[in-house]
Amino acid sequence: MPAHPQTSTAAVVAAGRRLLEERGVDALTMREVADAVGVRAPSLYKRVRSRSDLFRLVLEDVADELTSVLDAAAMTGDPVADLGAMAAAYRRFAHANPVTYTLMMAPQAIPGATARSVRSSATFLNTVARLAGPMHALPAARTIVAWAHGFITMELAGAFRLGGDVENAWDFGLNRILAAIRRPAD
Amino acid sequence: MPAHPQTSTAAVVAAGRRLLEERGVDALTMREVADAVGVRAPSLYKRVRSRSDLFRLVLEDVADELTSVLDAAAMTGDPVADLGAMAAAYRRFAHANPVTYTLMMAPQAIPGATARSVRSSATFLNTVARLAGPMHALPAARTIVAWAHGFITMELAGAFRLGGDVENAWDFGLNRILAAIRRPAD
DNA sequence: TGGTAAGGCTAATATATTTAGCCTTCACGG
DNA sequence: CCGTGAAGGCTAAATATATTAGCCTTACCA
Numbered sequence: 001m002p003a004h005p006q007t008s009t010a011a012v013v014a015a016g017r018r019l020l021e022e023r024g025v026d027a028l029t030m031r032e033v034a035d036a037v038g039v040r041a042p043s044l045y046k047r048v049r050s051r052s053d054l055f056r057l058v059l060e061d062v063a064d065e066l067t068s069v070l071d072a073a074a075m076t077g078d079p080v081a082d083l084g085a086m087a088a089a090y091r092r093f094a095h096a097n098p099v100t101y102t103l104m105m106a107p108q109a110i111p112g113a114t115a116r117s118v119r120s121s122a123t124f125l126n127t128v129a130r131l132a133g134p135m136h137a138l139p140a141a142r143t144i145v146a147w148a149h150g151f152i153t154m155e156l157a158g159a160f161r162l163g164g165d166v167e168n169a170w171d172f173g174l175n176r177i178l179a180a181i182r183r184p185a186d
Numbered sequence: 187m188p189a190h191p192q193t194s195t196a197a198v199v200a201a202g203r204r205l206l207e208e209r210g211v212d213a214l215t216m217r218e219v220a221d222a223v224g225v226r227a228p229s230l231y232k233r234v235r236s237r238s239d240l241f242r243l244v245l246e247d248v249a250d251e252l253t254s255v256l257d258a259a260a261m262t263g264d265p266v267a268d269l270g271a272m273a274a275a276y277r278r279f280a281h282a283n284p285v286t287y288t289l290m291m292a293p294q295a296i297p298g299a300t301a302r303s304v305r306s307s308a309t310f311l312n313t314v315a316r317l318a319g320p321m322h323a324l325p326a327a328r329t330i331v332a333w334a335h336g337f338i339t340m341e342l343a344g345a346f347r348l349g350g351d352v353e354n355a356w357d358f359g360l361n362r363i364l365a366a367i368r369r370p371a372d
Numbered sequence: 373t374g375g376t377a378a379g380g381c382t383a384a385t386a387t388a389t390t391t392a393g394c395c396t397t398c399a400c401g402g
Numbered sequence: 403c404c405g406t407g408a409a410g411g412c413t414a415a416a417t418a419t420a421t422t423a424g425c426c427t428t429a430c431c432a
Contacts, residue, residue: 138349139358140358140362142337142350147333148336150336151332151336153291154331157291162311164325168325180365180366
């Protein structure tokens with residue numbers, strides 16, 4: 001009955017991403033994805049090599065979107081303001097995509113996707129360099145990213161259980177770290 | 187033929203942990219675990235409720251060990267030295283158990299295991315309080331843990347690809363953050 | 373108008389987890 | 403002694419999944 005396309009790789013990836021985010025990693029079965037795009041499971045193999053390949057494509061999609069979000073966040077030219085905005089955008093993205101964000105940053109996931117979102121953000125490194133000086137730009141950038149990623153991961157994991165104000169902890173950490181990273185004398 | 191025990195829950199968990207760490211998450215099958223402890227797969231259900239229950243038990247085991255390691259690391263009484271030692275011990279543990287460490291900290295994993303390792307470390311919070319003052323102890327502790335966890339995760343994920351000295355970035359981050367967290371006036 | 377390739381489909385294969393139900397051994401009370 | 407019951411194995415079977423094989427239809431194009 002079917003002639004040419006009834007779906008597309010992009011639709012398959014989008015369905016997989018939605019499924020992953022809304023119903024978790026175990027719900028990403030070929031059967032569910034196929035249902036979502038309106039074909040039978042074996043037909044998906046005309047679009048993706050395998051389930052793990054679909055996984056990879058979904059996470060790359062997420063990484064690409066994160067990169068865009070970050071690149072669009074630095075606007076003012078003031079390094080402290082811009083880094084704050086990028087960190088906030090980063091956190092907002094993770095909150096909007098908790099499952100896929102976490103998976104994207106996990107080791108087994110994609111060799112490359114983690115680095116991808118960061119590496120491609122030359123904007124970020126430049127902004128850090130303006131704050132920390134070129135000598136310390138790389139370790140300073142690593143400090144900020146590590147903190148932000150760690151904070152968000154723990155937050156999403158529900159690891160902050162001792163009460164207190166999590167927003168306050170975010171602001172505290174961001175302010176202290178940016179201050180600590182500023183180059184001593186200029 | 188068999189009468190009483192041929193294995194034990196502890197042995198099953200230990201085998202699962204070894205398998206997970208050495209061969210990755212896909213290798214943790216009931217069949218492999220059963221082979222490792224010398225029984226057939228269905229017999230494992232006399233020990234654990236399900237595969238995901240075994241998963242949970244393995245990660246709890248890892249979390250408990252991490253807690254012990256951290257509690258043992260603070261020795262000198264000087265908060266900066268002690269926090270540095272705890273951070274180093276934390277990182278060393280993660281390097282020795284990369285797969286299970288990462289899984290333990292992942293959201294879907296165990297509601298509780300993430301918090302567990304941190305919450306049970308009252309030692310850590312006390313040490314931070316001595317450095318940051320009681321007002322800021324909680325956000326300061328969250329800043330340190332977030333940074334350390336984020337750094338280690340990215341490091342294990344191979345996210346630090348822009349060259350540079352990763353050891354140097356660790357020392358840089360630790361020193362700057364500890365300095366930034368110290369209470370302004372005392 | 374007929375060949376061809378894209379893109380569906382069903383059927384079959386292989387591997388997982390998990391449940392059902394059986395069988396043997398041991399400890400222990402009569 | 404012996405018989406009984408529970409612990410803890412086992413095999414067989416049910417269910418779910420990814421994946422492969424091979425077929426069939428449609429649209430395009432020479």
